[in-house]
Amino acid sequence: MLPFSTKITMSSSRLGLRLAVCLLNISEARRKYIVENVAKAALLETNGQKHPEVSVLNIFSDQEYNRSVITIAASVAELGNSILAACLEAFQSIDMEVQEGIHPCLGAVDLIPIYPLSGIGVEECGAVARSIGASPYVMNCNVTIDSQDLALGKEIASAIRGSNVNGLKGVQTMAFPHEGKIEIACNVESFEDQEVTETSEGSQYMAYSVLGDHFYYVSPHYIEAQVKKLASDRGIGTTGRALIGFTPQECKNCAEYAIKEGIGEFWKIRRGIFM
Numbered sequence: 001m002l003p004f005s006t007k008i009t010m011s012s013s014r015l016g017l018r019l020a021v022c023l024l025n026i027s028e029a030r031r032k033y034i035v036e037n038v039a040k041a042a043l044l045e046t047n048g049q050k051h052p053e054v055s056v057l058n059i060f061s062d063q064e065y066n067r068s069v070i071t072i073a074a075s076v077a078e079l080g081n082s083i084l085a086a087c088l089e090a091f092q093s094i095d096m097e098v099q100e101g102i103h104p105c106l107g108a109v110d111l112i113p114i115y116p117l118s119g120i121g122v123e124e125c126g127a128v129a130r131s132i133g134a135s136p137y138v139m140n141c142n143v144t145i146d147s148q149d150l151a152l153g154k155e156i157a158s159a160i161r162g163s164n165v166n167g168l169k170g171v172q173t174m175a176f177p178h179e180g181k182i183e184i185a186c187n188v189e190s191f192e193d194q195e196v197t198e199t200s201e202g203s204q205y206m207a208y209s210v211l212g213d214h215f216y217y218v219s220p221h222y223i224e225a226q227v228k229k230l231a232s233d234r235g236i237g238t239t240g241r242a243l244i245g246f247t248p249q250e251c252k253n254c255a256e257y258a259i260k261e262g263i264g265e266f267w268k269i270r271r272g273i274f275m
Contacts, residue, residue, distance in 0.1 A: 018119035019255050020128065021057075021073040022083050023138070023245065025111035026090045027099050028068060029061035034093045035068045041089035042072045042082040043264040054082045055258035055266045058245045064178055066101025067110070069140065071245045071267075073255035076120050080128045083112060102176055113138060116210050117252040136190035136210070137251070140244035141220045143184045143227040146237045150175060153182035156230045160186075160223065168204075168218045168226065169193075181239060184227055190215040190248065208248045217248070 024042075028034050039056045053075040061068040074082050087109045094108035112132040114125045125134035145153060153175030158164060162171045170189035175182055196205050196216045205216045224241045231238055246254060258266040 016119070017256055017259060018076050019073060019117040019252070019259070020076050020079050020114055020120060020125050021071060021117050021137075021251055021255060022079060022112060022114050023140075024070045024072055024083065024086055024109070026068050026070065026094065027066060027096065027101065027105040027108055027110055028090070028094045029063055029066050029101070032061070035059060035061055035070070037093060038068075038086050038089045039070050039072075039267065040265070042070070042086040044085060050264050051078060051082070052262050053078050053259055055255065055264050057251065057254045057258060057266045058270065059267045060244045062103075062178075064101065065103035065176070066099065067103045067105065069244050071251065073117065073251070073258065075259070076124060076128060079114065083114075083132070087112070102178070115248075115251075117248075117255050118210065121211050121213065136192075136215050137208075137217070137248040138190065139188040139217060139220070139247060141186045141188055141223050142242045142244065143186070143224050144178065144239045144241075145182050145184065145227065145231045146239050147182050147231075148177070148180065150177060150182060152234060152236075153184060156227060156234075157184050159230055160184075160226050162189075168223065171218055171223065186223055188217050188220070188223070190217045192216070206247065208252075215248070220247070 026038055039059055042056055043050050043054050045051050055073050056070060057073050058071040059068060072082055090108045096108055114129050114134045115137040116122055116125050122134055122136060157173035157175040160171055161167045161173045162169050170191045172187040174185050176185060193216055204222045206219050207214060207216050220243055228238045
């Protein structure tokens, strides 16, 4: 195992890479070979050779949800082709007539968000996306409560939802039964806000920048603390937190390192296949 915690932090925009990332959501997790085939399809050029400017950074698969999130990072010029190749493999391999899982889904490929990492902005990602989505980075953070009461889980999810009074800004939530307990699943959106002043691991917000634009998001630690407090108020505890992939800065650092070093199957090195 390479000491990535040291090496990755050495990567920076000084490399001149113009990078974006897609968190491709597919409706399969129980057949590992299908998930990996979709990931590998993103790495190949039309001649079957591995593309040097594309890397799959992470695969997060959940058996009960029957859903995987594949993190594909690439130069902006190549990302569109990589996504299309992965989607084609998913469409050919996943039979939605027999697919089942507790997470709602629209099809074999369920979500194709594209986020800028370095050297480009949201507008250029949007040009790549066309009819798929581009926005500042959206992170996924799930917190499990020690209960099987779905109604209680939905109550907690609603309390922290950003659209509600006193909710967490930019946080979208749902509650699902998961491994005999209830999981509060959170999409954590990045946003621009001139009023945010304190940003650190222990504070409510974290910060990063793309092309000089500053973005903020609610810290995973803060989300976990809020869920823990709400659960405690109802006489129950929490059993853990799962970050699906990366924070924005972690994703940028890993993408720069993997592409600079020509590591297409980066997910295998970081032990991130089935977590």
